[in-house]
Amino acid sequence: MDIKIKIVRENEDGSADAQVDFDDxxxxxxVQYGVIAMLKExxxxxxxxxxxxxxxRSKQLxxxxxxxxxxxxxxxxxxxxxxxxxxxxxxxENEMANALLGLETKAEMVAYWAENAYEQYFEINDYAxxxxxxxxxxxxxxxxxxxxxxx
Numbered sequence: 001m002d003i004k005i006k007i008v009r010e011n012e013d014g015s016a017d018a019q020v021d022f023d024d025x026x027x028x029x030x031v032q033y034g035v036i037a038m039l040k041e042x043x044x045x046x047x048x049x050x051x052x053x054x055x056x057r058s059k060q061l062x063x064x065x066x067x068x069x070x071x072x073x074x075x076x077x078x079x080x081x082x083x084x085x086x087x088x089x090x091x092x093e094n095e096m097a098n099a100l101l102g103l104e105t106k107a108e109m110v111a112y113w114a115e116n117a118y119e120q121y122f123e124i125n126d127y128a129x130x131x132x133x134x135x136x137x138x139x140x141x142x143x144x145x146x147x148x149x150x151x
Contacts, residue, residue: 001025059121066114073107 003026009017022030080099084091091099119125123132136142 001029003030059117062117063114063121066110066117069110070114073103073110076103076106 002021002023004021006019006021007016008019011017020030080103083099084096120127123129128136
C-alpha cells in the first residue's frame with residue numbers, strides 16, 4: 001500500500017492545497033476511512049437534528065394543547081347557556097354567579113398556560129436566550145438600570 005501527500009500551496013487562512021498519490025490498496029483504505037467518517041458524521045448530525053426537532057415539536061404540542069383548552073372553555077360556556085336556558089327550572093342568580101365565577105377562574109388558568117406555551121414556542125420573555133434579551137434591550141433602548149421585568 002502506498003499513499004503520498006504533497007502540499008502544493010499554503011493558503012492565507014492556514015489551509016493548504018495538496019496532491020494525493022496512491023496505489024489500489026491505498027485507494028481502498030482512503031475510501032473505507034472516508035465512508036466510515038461520513039457515516040459517523042451523519043449519525044452525529046442526525047441525533048442533533050432529532051433532539052432539536054423533538055424539542056421544537058414538544059413546544060408546538062404544548063401550544064396546540066393550550067389552544068384546545070381555550071376551545072374547552074368555550075364548550076363550557078355553551079353548556080352553561082344550555083343548562084340555564086333549557087332545563088325545567090332555570091338556574092337562580094346564585095347558581096349562575098357561581099358557575100360564571102368558576103368559568104372565569106378556568107379561563108384565567110387556561111390563558112396563563114396558553115401564554116406560557118406561546119412564550120416557550122417563540123422563545124420570548126423568560127425563555128429567551130441572553131443574546132436575544134440583549135438584542136431586544138438594544139433595539140428598545142432599555143438600559144441596565146431598567147428593572148421592570150422586560151427582556
